Amino acid sequence: MLELYVLLGLMILGAIIAVETRExxxxxxxxxxxxxxxxxxxxxxxxxxxxxxQLVVEVAVLIVLIRATIGxxxxxxxxxxxxxxxxxxxxxxxxxVFFAAMGLRCAPPFGEPLLTVSGTYLETGLEKTGAANIVxxxxxxxxxxxxxxxxxxxxxxxxxxxxxxxxxxxxxxxx
Amino acid sequence: xxxxxxxxxxIFAGFTLLFGVYIVAYGHITPGxxxxxxxxxxxxxILLTLAYGKKLxxxxxxxxxxxxxxxxxALIFLFLALxxxxxxxxxxxxxxxxxxxxxxxxxxxxxxxxAIGMKVGASLFAVFIALAMVRVVKHEDGTTDYLEETDDTxxxx
Numbered sequence: 001m002l003e004l005y006v007l008l009g010l011m012i013l014g015a016i017i018a019v020e021t022r023e024x025x026x027x028x029x030x031x032x033x034x035x036x037x038x039x040x041x042x043x044x045x046x047x048x049x050x051x052x053x054q055l056v057v058e059v060a061v062l063i064v065l066i067r068a069t070i071g072x073x074x075x076x077x078x079x080x081x082x083x084x085x086x087x088x089x090x091x092x093x094x095x096x097v098f099f100a101a102m103g104l105r106c107a108p109p110f111g112e113p114l115l116t117v118s119g120t121y122l123e124t125g126l127e128k129t130g131a132a133n134i135v136x137x138x139x140x141x142x143x144x145x146x147x148x149x150x151x152x153x154x155x156x157x158x159x160x161x162x163x164x165x166x167x168x169x170x171x172x173x174x175x
Numbered sequence: 176x177x178x179x180x181x182x183x184x185x186i187f188a189g190f191t192l193l194f195g196v197y198i199v200a201y202g203h204i205t206p207g208x209x210x211x212x213x214x215x216x217x218x219x220x221i222l223l224t225l226a227y228g229k230k231l232x233x234x235x236x237x238x239x240x241x242x243x244x245x246x247x248x249a250l251i252f253l254f255l256a257l258x259x260x261x262x263x264x265x266x267x268x269x270x271x272x273x274x275x276x277x278x279x280x281x282x283x284x285x286x287x288x289x290a291i292g293m294k295v296g297a298s299l300f301a302v303f304i305a306l307a308m309v310r311v312v313k314h315e316d317g318t319t320d321y322l323e324e325t326d327d328t329x330x331x332x
Contacts, residue, residue: 129270131203131281137207140287144266148256150290155249158298162242165305 007041025066032062038098043103051103184226193221199292203281209288213295220300229307232300241301255290256285273274 011034018030035058061110094175121138131137195215198322202208259267273280 126275129268129281129284130275131252132276133203133205133208136203136207136208136284136288137281140203140284141268141282143268144256144287147291148252148266148288151249152253154295155245155297156181158245158302162305163300165308 004041004044007037007044011037011041028065031065032058035062036092036096040099043096043099046103046105046106048100048103051100119142180246181226184222188219191222192216195219195235195292195296200278200285201286202288202292203284204276204278210295211289212288213292214299216292216296217299217303218298221303224303224307228303233304236297236300238301238304241297241304244293244297245301248290248292248297251290252287252294255286258282 014030014034014037018027018034021027021030035054039051039054039058042048042054079158122134125134125137125142126132129137129141131141192215195212195218196208198205198215199209199212202212203256220232220236223235254265259265259269268282268284270282272282275281279285299317302323
């Protein structure tokens with residue numbers, strides 16, 4: 001449990017650095033670090049499938065964001081800083097491999113999916129939720145928390161789109 | 176848009192909206208649910224916008240109204256989840272389950288579907304209108320401005 005709190009603390013630290021730093025590229029790299037630490041936390045919680053999704057999405061988002069900002073903000077490190085960052089990167093990779101080995105140990109053996117949870121949903125879905133549509137009963141009762149997350153993501157993205165596309169109260173380049 | 180599109184939209188926009196409402200309301204009995212039905216509801220307003228222009232569609236559902244519905248849907252869903260805490264845990268199905276295969280059954284699931292449908296439909300229309308109203312103007316000195324169209328002409332294809 002302690003390592004989970006350490007990981008959570010690191011994530012909060014990374015988020016604070018991402019908000020407070022002045023360089024755009026450093027901010028994006030901090031966001032990436034937060035994502036990778038979250039991936040390690042998922043592995044610690046024995047959820048390799050979510051960890052893989054998190055890792056893939058994080059890498060894709062990081063590539064897109066770095067590609068978008070690299071032209072605008074070029075801070076190049078060289079010399080001793082380079083060696084230090086390579087050592088740090090190796091350490092991070094070792095941490096991820098360690099937790100991945102830990103998380104994958106409790107994955108079911110290949111070819112034997114443990115579908116006990118979904119079987120229970122199918123058997124008891126109707127009597128527990130009263131919904132004839134089993135998909136609805138999973139989405140809005142058994143896994144309603146996931147749906148709440150999806151709604152929150154949708155809400156945030158729509159709010160962001162409307163914020164950028166608004167006219168009222170927007171600063172123009174002329175001031 | 177052409178006369179054929181206008182006439183077809185005049186007949187079908189209402190039915191599209193009605194079908195969206197049906198998909199939302201019967202989400203716990205038949206396939207579908209809040210997301211699918213909400214997209215249909217938003218789609219009916221988008222159809223109106225494409226065929227008759229922004230002015231008519233915004234008369235039916237204004238921008239502030241769609242923003243309000245968007246936020247309200249999300250808040251109702253969260254509220255339903257939070258009410259469950261009073262009875263034990265987050266997302267507790269606190270309403271009576273009723274008889275299966277009836278419209279008033281399954282506790283809070285239909286209410287959640289309605290909240291999500293409202294949210295998805297309104298937000299889809301709001302984003303579509305926001306995107307349709309922005310015009311990108313590139314100036315000669317390299318700067319770009321994002322202007323909002325004020326005239327009520329039809330959206331160009």
